[in-house]
Amino acid sequence: MKKPYDKELSSQELAALPDASIDYTDIPELGEEFWKSARIVEPDRTQQVTLRVKRSVLDAYKATGKGYQSRMNAVLESYARTLRK
Numbered sequence: 001m002k003k004p005y006d007k008e009l010s011s012q013e014l015a016a017l018p019d020a021s022i023d024y025t026d027i028p029e030l031g032e033e034f035w036k037s038a039r040i041v042e043p044d045r046t047q048q049v050t051l052r053v054k055r056s057v058l059d060a061y062k063a064t065g066k067g068y069q070s071r072m073n074a075v076l077e078s079y080a081r082t083l084r085k
Helices: 011-016 032-037 055-062 068-084
Strands: none
Touching: 055 068
């Protein structure tokens, strides 16, 4: 497989790339069957905390509707599990 770039791109360079130039050929597409069986894993217990997040992150989650805090927690929990391994 030919590398599309001579050197590894920085995060700024990657962000500047137009979506059309991204090669997705090595990533399998997630079809309807995947999404039919996908589920949100709710936490066993929660603790209320004060947390600072970027406005853009909060706005993106709020735009998904009711339950956005649970979805944010699910993403954080998923990442926390990777740290335990």
